[in-house]
Every structure is written in C-alpha cells, then in structure tokens.
Amino acid sequence: MAHAIKFHPSMALLEQFAEGTLSADVALAVSAHIDLCPHCQRLNRDITADMASQLEKAAPTGSSTDWQDMIAAIVAQPQLAKTAQPELAQAQPIRVNQREFVMPRALQRLAAEHGKWLQLGGIATAKLPAGAGHHVSLLYIADDTEVPQHTHLGLEMTLVLAGKIVDENGEYVAGDLLINSPDDTHTPRTLAGQDCLCLSVLSAPLQFKKGLTRLLNPLQQFFY
Ligand SMILES: [Zn+2]
Known part of the structure; x- marks a missing residue:
C-alpha cells in the first residue's frame, strides 16, 4: 500500500464501539473505518x-x-x-462529479439512501439518514479546492473514503479518521489533481471564521 492509514479511532472509542455504547452515527464512522483498516480490524x-x-x-x-x-x-x-461481505460488495457505487466510489461495507446500505447532492463551488454534499443529535453526510471535494476555515461547535468526525485531503495538521488518505473537537480550527483542502470523498458526522454546525457572517451563514447551512 502506497499510503498507510495514520489516523485511527482512540482505544477508548474502539472499546465503546465493541461494547455497543456509541451513538449509531459515531458507531457508523468507526465501523466504516474498521472496514478500511486492517490494524483496527485486529484490535477490534x-x-x-x-x-x-x-x-x-x-x-x-x-x-x-x-x-x-x-x-x-x-x-x-x-x-x-x-x-x-460478498453479496454486499455488489452494492451500487456512489456517483458524484462524474466519478464513482465504492463504499465500505458498513456504509453501503445508508449511502444508497443519500439525499440530493448540493453543490457549492468545488464542494458537494449529500445527507444520509441519521439518528437524533447528529448530522451525517457524504462530502465530495473536487481537486484543488479549499473548505473555508472553521471551528466546531460540537464533534466533527471525517472519514476519508477515497482520495486525499490535507489541513494544517497533516495529510489524510482513504481510511483516515479525523476527529475534531470544539477547540480545533482547521482549513481542509484538496491538492491539484486529487479529489476526495469523505463521510462527515457532525454533532453541531461548523462555525466559519473568516469573512462576513451574512455570507458565511448560508455556508454553515450548506454543511449542516
Ligand atoms: Zn485504524
């Protein structure tokens, strides 16, 4: 493998996953990560x-x-x-921006029920059915595109499903699970020639840092 997964759920999160004490939406992100990560499959x-x-x-x-x-x-x-796994491997890929993406097993059923893609510049988002208290979506970012800098009012979990994304803290490839808490500020972006599809689980809207609030409010709604 050219790119190894570097960002894993914490041991505490894996334990809560095994105990079945995580909320369904957080468990979904952890479960999809485990599908993509042989290391966490062993730990689990x-x-x-x-x-x-x-x-x-x-x-x-x-x-x-x-x-x-x-x-x-x-x-x-x-x-x-x-x-x-074998029967579900035939699940329909997700199509966005003339690209096709095969979902990890844990996501296939839910991803098939995604809402309409909403597009804003190089970014597209489609809601997935979610449990109370969370917002779950697929997030597609075309190559060479920046998501405006933001902090988090709640928990933000981003699982990279395909492609690569970078922010101030590092580079994330398929399988990497980023967990941002309310204290973290970051500006995720894609590089030239490399788009990205992510699963996003939010417990509260993002809060954008730059520009006029009246321009950023629609942005906040777009992501939530
Ligand atoms: Zn892992």
Whole structure:
C-alpha cells in the first residue's frame, strides 16, 4: 500500500464501539473505518475476544445456556460481518462529479439512501439518514479546492473514503479518521489533481471564521 492509514479511532472509542455504547452515527464512522483498516480490524477482534473472556470469567458457576449463547453471540459478531461481505460488495457505487466510489461495507446500505447532492463551488454534499443529535453526510471535494476555515461547535468526525485531503495538521488518505473537537480550527483542502470523498458526522454546525457572517451563514447551512 502506497499510503498507510495514520489516523485511527482512540482505544477508548474502539472499546465503546465493541461494547455497543456509541451513538449509531459515531458507531457508523468507526465501523466504516474498521472496514478500511486492517490494524483496527485486529484490535477490534482482540477487544471483542477480551470482553468475551471477561464475561466468561464473571459467569456464575454452572453457567446457564443463556450466558453461553450471549458469549457466543459476542464472539461471532466480527465473523458474521465478514461473511456478509460478498453479496454486499455488489452494492451500487456512489456517483458524484462524474466519478464513482465504492463504499465500505458498513456504509453501503445508508449511502444508497443519500439525499440530493448540493453543490457549492468545488464542494458537494449529500445527507444520509441519521439518528437524533447528529448530522451525517457524504462530502465530495473536487481537486484543488479549499473548505473555508472553521471551528466546531460540537464533534466533527471525517472519514476519508477515497482520495486525499490535507489541513494544517497533516495529510489524510482513504481510511483516515479525523476527529475534531470544539477547540480545533482547521482549513481542509484538496491538492491539484486529487479529489476526495469523505463521510462527515457532525454533532453541531461548523462555525466559519473568516469573512462576513451574512455570507458565511448560508455556508454553515450548506454543511449542516
Ligand atoms: Zn485504524
């Protein structure tokens, strides 16, 4: 692989994912990252196996079949996800800007239900159905395009699905998961000759830093 994934979910986030305690939309981004990241696939298997063995230790003596079924179900989850892959690999690619993108397994069902693409300069966005409290969208950025500098009123998770994006903090390739909190300000952009498709999960609108508020308000609505 020419470009290795460098930005992974934290261990805490992977643990919460395995425990099933993340909100559906955050879990979606983590799950799609795991699909793209062999490193986190291994970690996820280890965490899940660890949880199962801890449950086993905690099991009452002469444990009931219910308990064993529960452990079996937890251990079986990653394998189930794997065997479901071949049929879903035929899922329709996402088309935007005369380009086609194949979605990671975890995203295929939801991505197929995307809303209308809205275009603003070189940037296009399409909403995905989301749970309460989050805004989930596909974000396409044509090559050589800058997203205006912004901070975050809430959590911003961006999973690069294809292509490359850069900001003040680094370069992000397919599989990289960027998590920005309200304290972070950044100006993501694409380079010449390289567009980018991302999954964006926001818990609050972006706040743009430069220019006139009256011009930036529509921008804020565009991204949320
Ligand atoms: Zn990873």
